[in-house]
Amino acid sequence: MISTVEHPELTVCKLGTNLDNLLEQPEGQRILSCIQCGTCAGTCPYGDYMEYSPRKIIAMLRRGMIDEVLQSDSMLKCVACYSCMIKCPRGIKLSDVLLPLVKEQTLIRAKEMPAELQHSLQNTLRYGNPMGESSRKRAAWTAKSKAPVPIMSEIKRPVDVLWFVECYTSFYNRGQDNSCAVARLFNALGIDFAILGNEEKCAGDCGQLTWESGLFETLTDYNMVIFKKYKFNKIVTGDPHAFNAFRIRYPMYGFDYEVWHTTPFLAEYVDKLKPKLKKPLNLTVTYHDSCCIGRRAGFYDEGRTLLKAIPGVKIVEMVHNRMNSICCGGGGGGMWLDTYFKQKDMERLSERRVKEAIATGADVLAVSCPYEIYRFEDALKTIPHEKPMVVRDVVELLAESLVEE
Amino acid sequence: MPTTPIKNEPVKIGYYICHCGTNIASVIDVDAVAKYISKLPNVVVSRNYKYMCSDPGQKLIEDDIAKYQLNRIVVAACSPLLHETTFRNATRKGGLNPFYFQMVNVREHNAWVHSDREQATRKAIELSRAAVERVSLHKPLEIRKLPINPNVLIVGGGIAGIHAALVLANAGKHVYLVEREPTIGGHMAKFDKTFPTLDCAACVLTPKMAAVGKHPNITLWTYSDVVKVDGYVGNYKVTVRRRPRYVIEELCTGCLECIDACIYKEPKFSDEFNLGLGKRKPVYIPFAQAIPSIATIDANTCIELKTGKCKKTCVDACGDRKAIDFKQKEELKEITVGAVIITTGFKTFDARRILYYGYGVYPNVITSLEAERLLNAAGPTSGEFLTRDGRKPKQIAIIHCVGSRDENTNKWCSRVCCLYSLKLAHLIHERTEAEVFNFYIDMRTPGKSMEEFYNRVAEEGVNFVRGRVADIYPDPSDGSTGHLVVQAEDTLLGKILKVPVDMVVLSVGLEPDPASENIRKMFNLSCGSEGWFLERHPKLAPVSSFNEGIFIAGCCQGPKDIPDTVAQAGAAAAEAFSIIDLGNIEIEPNTAYIIESECSGCKSCIPLCPYSAISFDTEKHKSVINEALCKGCGTCVAACPSGSIVQNLFEDEEIISEINGLLEPIEVK
Amino acid sequence: MENENKNKSGNGNWSPRIVAFFCNWCTYTAADLAGVSRMKYAPNTRIIRLMCSGRVDPQFILEALARGADGVLIGGCHPGDCHYVEGNYKCLRRFRMLKRMLVDMGIEDKRVRLEWISAAEGEKVKRVVNEMVAEIQELGPLGIPKKFEEWDKEIEDLKHEIENKEKEEVAKQ
Numbered sequence A: 001m002i003s004t005v006e007h008p009e010l011t012v013c014k015l016g017t018n019l020d021n022l023l024e025q026p027e028g029q030r031i032l033s034c035i036q037c038g039t040c041a042g043t044c045p046y047g048d049y050m051e052y053s054p055r056k057i058i059a060m061l062r063r064g065m066i067d068e069v070l071q072s073d074s075m076l077k078c079v080a081c082y083s084c085m086i087k088c089p090r091g092i093k094l095s096d097v098l099l100p101l102v103k104e105q106t107l108i109r110a111k112e113m114p115a116e117l118q119h120s121l122q123n124t125l126r127y128g129n130p131m132g133e134s135s136r137k138r139a140a141w142t143a144k145s146k147a148p149v150p151i152m153s154e155i156k157r158p159v160d161v162l163w164f165v166e167c168y169t170s171f172y173n174r175g176q177d178n179s180c181a182v183a184r185l186f187n188a189l190g191i192d193f194a195i196l197g198n199e200e201k202c203a204g205d206c207g208q209l210t211w212e213s214g215l216f217e218t219l220t221d222y223n224m225v226i227f228k229k230y231k232f233n234k235i236v237t238g239d240p241h242a243f244n245a246f247r248i249r250y251p252m253y254g255f256d257y258e259v260w261h262t263t264p265f266l267a268e269y270v271d272k273l274k275p276k277l278k279k280p281l282n283l284t285v286t287y288h289d290s291c292c293i294g295r296r297a298g299f300y301d302e303g304r305t306l307l308k309a310i311p312g313v314k315i316v317e318m319v320h321n322r323m324n325s326i327c328c329g330g331g332g333g334g335m336w337l338d339t340y341f342k343q344k345d346m347e348r349l350s351e352r353r354v355k356e357a358i359a360t361g362a363d364v365l366a367v368s369c370p371y372e373i374y375r376f377e378d379a380l381k382t383i384p385h386e387k388p389m390v391v392r393d394v395v396e397l398l399a400e401s402l403v404e405e
Numbered sequence B: 001m002p003t004t005p006i007k008n009e010p011v012k013i014g015y016y017i018c019h020c021g022t023n024i025a026s027v028i029d030v031d032a033v034a035k036y037i038s039k040l041p042n043v044v045v046s047r048n049y050k051y052m053c054s055d056p057g058q059k060l061i062e063d064d065i066a067k068y069q070l071n072r073i074v075v076a077a078c079s080p081l082l083h084e085t086t087f088r089n090a091t092r093k094g095g096l097n098p099f100y101f102q103m104v105n106v107r108e109h110n111a112w113v114h115s116d117r118e119q120a121t122r123k124a125i126e127l128s129r130a131a132v133e134r135v136s137l138h139k140p141l142e143i144r145k146l147p148i149n150p151n152v153l154i155v156g157g158g159i160a161g162i163h164a165a166l167v168l169a170n171a172g173k174h175v176y177l178v179e180r181e182p183t184i185g186g187h188m189a190k191f192d193k194t195f196p197t198l199d200c201a202a203c204v205l206t207p208k209m210a211a212v213g214k215h216p217n218i219t220l221w222t223y224s225d226v227v228k229v230d231g232y233v234g235n236y237k238v239t240v241r242r243r244p245r246y247v248i249e250e251l252c253t254g255c256l257e258c259i260d261a262c263i264y265k266e267p268k269f270s271d272e273f274n275l276g277l278g279k280r281k282p283v284y285i286p287f288a289q290a291i292p293s294i295a296t297i298d299a300n301t302c303i304e305l306k307t308g309k310c311k312k313t314c315v316d317a318c319g320d321r322k323a324i325d326f327k328q329k330e331e332l333k334e335i336t337v338g339a340v341i342i343t344t345g346f347k348t349f350d351a352r353r354i355l356y357y358g359y360g361v362y363p364n365v366i367t368s369l370e371a372e373r374l375l376n377a378a379g380p381t382s383g384e385f386l387t388r389d390g391r392k393p394k395q396i397a398i399i400h401c402v403g404s405r406d407e408n409t410n411k412w413c414s415r416v417c418c419l420y421s422l423k424l425a426h427l428i429h430e431r432t433e434a435e436v437f438n439f440y441i442d443m444r445t446p447g448k449s450m451e452e453f454y455n456r457v458a459e460e461g462v463n464f465v466r467g468r469v470a471d472i473y474p475d476p477s478d479g480s481t482g483h484l485v486v487q488a489e490d491t492l493l494g495k496i497l498k499v500p501v502d503m504v505v506l507s508v509g510l511e512p513d514p515a516s517e518n519i520r521k522m523f524n525l526s527c528g529s530e531g532w533f534l535e536r537h538p539k540l541a542p543v544s545s546f547n548e549g550i551f552i553a554g555c556c557q558g559p560k561d562i563p564d565t566v567a568q569a570g571a572a573a574a575e576a577f578s579i580i581d582l583g584n585i586e587i588e589p590n591t592a593y594i595i596e597s598e599c600s601g602c603k604s605c606i607p608l609c610p611y612s613a614i615s616f617d618t619e620k621h622k623s624v625i626n627e628a629l630c631k632g633c634g635t636c637v638a639a640c641p642s643g644s645i646v647q648n649l650f651e652d653e654e655i656i657s658e659i660n661g662l663l664e665p666i667e668v669k
Numbered sequence C: 001m002e003n004e005n006k007n008k009s010g011n012g013n014w015s016p017r018i019v020a021f022f023c024n025w026c027t028y029t030a031a032d033l034a035g036v037s038r039m040k041y042a043p044n045t046r047i048i049r050l051m052c053s054g055r056v057d058p059q060f061i062l063e064a065l066a067r068g069a070d071g072v073l074i075g076g077c078h079p080g081d082c083h084y085v086e087g088n089y090k091c092l093r094r095f096r097m098l099k100r101m102l103v104d105m106g107i108e109d110k111r112v113r114l115e116w117i118s119a120a121e122g123e124k125v126k127r128v129v130n131e132m133v134a135e136i137q138e139l140g141p142l143g144i145p146k147k148f149e150e151w152d153k154e155i156e157d158l159k160h161e162i163e164n165k166e167k168e169e170v171a172k173q
């Protein structure tokens, strides 16, 4: 259902679209139809802090005054949360096309790139992951996994599922917990899968801010070559950003595999999984809809369906949920702009989100994205709360309840 | 009138080319044309004349018919769309069947668009020769006359249906008014005041409703639906289902004693008329001035109807009147009508579809229609406008364009929301003294007195914010008190506003009622991609449908306010009147028929007909065309693989002879 | 005016003959409008009025070409505007099929054309007719009747040949 082969409309735009030719493209014609209603600015989590809100950017673009916008750092504050895009009454592809283009040009013109961001992008280019870890250690986490994790280059046979692990889930401690959980669930469900191991490199979605040029294309080219090396039926990834990149950007470069994120993928197996979830957890859980699988892809129920399958789990909702969910602030490069945002005296979105989670009185803040674990756990350290709260990926909770025969 | 053709009678053609003053003659050598035509086979008379359409011109044709025993006439002049009828009449007056005539367009299609005399003359000759060849094959035809049933059916008893019904009934025509709810009145009956005049809706509406209820020429069937439609203009056969209301209409006096006496001492069930804001009993009338003023018993909640074990205190209260009948069954009524007016109105947008406005989640987010009920003195709160928890609101937001102008929901502008939002702002401000914020995208107030109304409301101190609301959520600082924050960009200031309010009114748009899809199918109406019924022509036939004798009026055709609705209803009534008052209608005999012996029974024509005029005779294994339904487009004729369908006036042979006549090489003399 | 003159010049004295089938409700009315507005266009079309473009039988088109037309123009209401709901779609479908066949038969694509022209588009009648005349002028005569004659002659010759052969054989025996 997510295959871009069947849904060519999922791809964002024609390759080679830039700010100069945008208004001549179909996406640009939508921009010409903008009624300046301000929904985008009103819903933007950082709308308060932007000199040029998306609405103003459109107005400036249409007046031929976009250069003025590029002098401002407004677009660095865009966390690519898709909130403006999903609510836009004119269906303008803001987060897909316009805003990344503006962001890219802003960065090109910036006198100084925020150091943390620059560092991460350089790492990604050099090592294939933003944290600058050795690419030879990418598969090292598998040693931690109790369940077997086959590697494509070793098993030398076609598989059903190519599991694209991604960076945070390979290198970070808490991310590795996530990966181990997925490995257990895949094994328990008898899924025929393998990973790319050390051959894998970052999918590059958060180089979304540079998607049109250099870095993203380097990564795309690299990964496409690796994909062609092996035979598999579909790609599954636990990282919503990789999922997003494969789903809407890679097709511009000829990618046409069926692609899933683990949450909706596992939700397809819920009937098979449920009898194996024997250990009751007795927890009140609130579920955070991540931007790329929620708003951008429309998977709202899947995470909740999986949580409901766990005995003893009670779901409570935050004020902003589903399409109205508040971003953790990590998208579009936000992951590496925390220091910059702090300098600008901006509220951390992860903190704003965590406050809502705390207000529900839940024990667990459940997520579907490895960025969020890291961001929310961090935010919980600074936001005072009486009742203890932990952050868990849905797959971690499933694995915790799983009892293998 | 029509002369029977004499078999093998030799064809004798009279040909006339008109000068049209100098309009034609200055470009075309009419003399040369007439001369050329005179030499063609079967042409007995060939003339040119200054004004063929004048009386002497027509007389010329009549006289020639008598003098030369002509039996075919060709006139080359202006467009047939202008004078075909004139010359057909002249042909008829001369004693011939009027369809023994063919017209050639040498003015609009020739003299007026060309200036080269030689070329134009040549073209006139070729066109005339084609007509001469064609007319020889013409058959005598009869203008069809169909009798018309003088009654009219109106479906939907909103203000549109009510107005149309009264116009026709006052003109002495009999009207059947079918309404699905227990009362007529539609949306208007729910409002407190109406923009821009702020006159009370009930004061203008209820007298009209009462007039419908007691009009001798109106048969009012409420709680009823149309279930079947057959026939054609002048003769529609319609079946109406009357659902049981378990009260005999003729016997009920509208005293409402049964309601008081109901075993349920207090109203307990959600009241549909008040959109669930109030409660009603199983036996109820929707509102005090409902028409007909008759109680209805709801089978889903009445104990007797559900279990058969009620004390039936209502029956006791009714006493000798004996109006309550628990055994009432649904009734099917068959009626015949000459014309139909569809006035099924609209439905309001379901605000739940825009998740971020929190309708259905936050009790103090209400729709505009609910606001109308709360403001209505006869409404569930007797006109008190309070929050759900009974507080008097201090700040209120009214959000325009909810479910309008939005690619994600409905793309169109609903046209009345800006204005009724202004009305609500005024009324709420007046009743509660609350501070009101109207969030709008563009303020649309076209129409007579509308801008003045906007001006007035602005002067009253309502806050207008230009920006579409992006988020509504409980005030995080005091979640418990039910305050909500409305977040939007004030696009004129370029600032994000977070306005704390006690209540939010969502000005929901108007959309086609999905239930009317059924009506659309039964009456074979067209609709645009949005689902509004399509008028035949947006400017020149705004209340006609594509089906003869079926008209549309009011909001089922598209969003509009009450004045426009009433204007359309009046127009539809006049159009219907102009059909039924004639007694019969004349129809161009260009219908198609099937030569039974040649039909192979392949059925390929059947799905092609947009009017379902073709059916299949399973016994004979042949297709049959119902001439009364056929509109004469000829699509089936062109598609018939065995060539067994013939279209009168446009037979294959006639057209081919025309082609032939056009192309025969010209001998230049 | 200009167009008219152009049509006479070039390619000897030959100028194309085009048969047009216009629906009564839109395109025929548009042609009337062109007249009322005194627009000038090439005099090469001969319009046949039908109630709807859905009435256009492919046979009519073939017939016109066979009898010497150099091109055929069909005019109907715009999609969604057909007076008979969807006669124009039916026409379009047939037109597409016929067109493929004609091209296979070596009849140039530009000779047969379908246009949606609403009752308000007198200007479009003028434009389309002028364009088409210019294009066909370029292509030259189609001359099917002449070809028919040639083919008839060929067949006739063939018949003679066979007959002669048979005769010869009979003679041999």
Ligand SMILES: Cc1cc2nc3c(=O)[nH]c(=O)nc-3n(C[C@H](O)[C@H](O)[C@H](O)COP(=O)(O)OP(=O)(O)OC[C@H]3O[C@@H](n4cnc5c(N)ncnc54)[C@H](O)[C@@H]3O)c2cc1C
Residues within 6 Å of the ligand: B155, B156, B157, B158, B159, B160, B161, B178, B179, B180, B181, B184, B185, B186, B187, B188, B191, B193, B194, B195, B196, B224, B225, B226, B343, B344, B345, B346, B347, B348, B368, B369, B372, B416, B420, B423, B513, B515, B516, B519, B553, B554, B555, B556, B560, B561, B562, B563, B565
């Ligand atoms: C909140 C709100 C406030 C408004 N305020 C104003 C105002 O102040 N001034 C103004 O000019 N306009 C106002 N309008 C617009 C006004 O409501 C419409 O112009 C008017 O109601 C249209 O009347 P109608 O008869 O076409 O449709 P409706 O009022 O919708 O009536 C249609 C009727 O047909 C019946 N029906 C539907 N389907 C069937 C069926 N299949 N069989 C039988 N019966 C059927 C329905 O039950 C209903 O009784 C407002 C609209 C809204 C939503």
Ligand code: FES
Residues within 6 Å of the ligand: C023, C024, C025, C026, C027, C051, C052, C053, C054, C075, C076, C077, C082, C083, C084, C086, C087, C088
């Ligand atoms: S009536 Fe014009 S195309 Fe059908």
